[in-house]
Amino acid sequence: MQRVIVIGCCGAGKSTFARRLHDVTGLELIHLDQYHWQPNWVEIEKTAWVETVKKLIEKPKWVMDGNFSGTLPIRIERADTIIYFDYPIWLCLWRVIKRIWTYHGKTRPDMTEGCHERLDFEFLHYVATFNLVKRKGILANLEKVRRQKVIKIFKNDRDAEVFLKNINS
Numbered sequence: 001m002q003r004v005i006v007i008g009c010c011g012a013g014k015s016t017f018a019r020r021l022h023d024v025t026g027l028e029l030i031h032l033d034q035y036h037w038q039p040n041w042v043e044i045e046k047t048a049w050v051e052t053v054k055k056l057i058e059k060p061k062w063v064m065d066g067n068f069s070g071t072l073p074i075r076i077e078r079a080d081t082i083i084y085f086d087y088p089i090w091l092c093l094w095r096v097i098k099r100i101w102t103y104h105g106k107t108r109p110d111m112t113e114g115c116h117e118r119l120d121f122e123f124l125h126y127v128a129t130f131n132l133v134k135r136k137g138i139l140a141n142l143e144k145v146r147r148q149k150v151i152k153i154f155k156n157d158r159d160a161e162v163f164l165k166n167i168n169s
Helices: 014-025 046-057 069-078 089-103 121-144 157-166
Strands: 003-008 028-031 062-065 081-085 150-154
Touching (some): 003 014, 003 069, 014 028, 014 062, 014 081, 014 157, 046 062, 046 069, 069 121, 150 157
Parallel strands (some): 003 062, 081 150
């Protein structure tokens, strides 16, 4: 396990898990949100974003969290381990709302400075429809590489905890 991508719905716990995996393994921690978003929630230009991701994945060892479907194929190709948080939407929505409440007006640790947490109905809609819109495509991408990559699909926090506990066992 040298290059790990962590994907799944917003609010599933990707960033928290990636940080904990970093703590256990020492792999460089890369939160894609910190590279994609500029202050005040301004998105990086598309070509620059792809080039940034290409540079990041060339590093020898990392754990990288974030979805960003446009660059998912190149991240999957470079990763040796893929972790997919396949969590129920009600849980993800609850966690996103809790996160908004906790960090409202502040920048979360896994975000670019100046991207203050806020209530955003478009984002809540994205979370609410994530499994309907994105899940099938993610699973299809994972199926394509299941013989070449280590793939872990977590259905709940217990799955993630067991994985972390068994890393050094």
